[in-house]
Amino acid sequence: MDIYHEIELQDCPYCAGTGMLEEENGWCWYVVCSDCGAQTASCAYHTPEERPEAARKVAELWNRGKILRGGFTD
Secondary structure: OOHHHHOOOOOOOOOOOOEEEEEEOOOEEEEEEOOOOEEOOOEEOOOOOOHHHHHHHHHHHHHOOOOOEEOOOO
């Protein structure tokens, strides 16, 4: 199963940019906008079986517009 192709992400709720599903060092997922840097909270997983569900959770947050951080900082 390829999580990146299975999960559909809507455009960024701030700038309509492209949302990207990102995995952090094999322990959590988050979604980030490639244009403005808006980001969801991270969702941790502890086993390979929990990995797809964690990815689905952050995708749901993103698609509902639940953004933790509103963009890149200098």
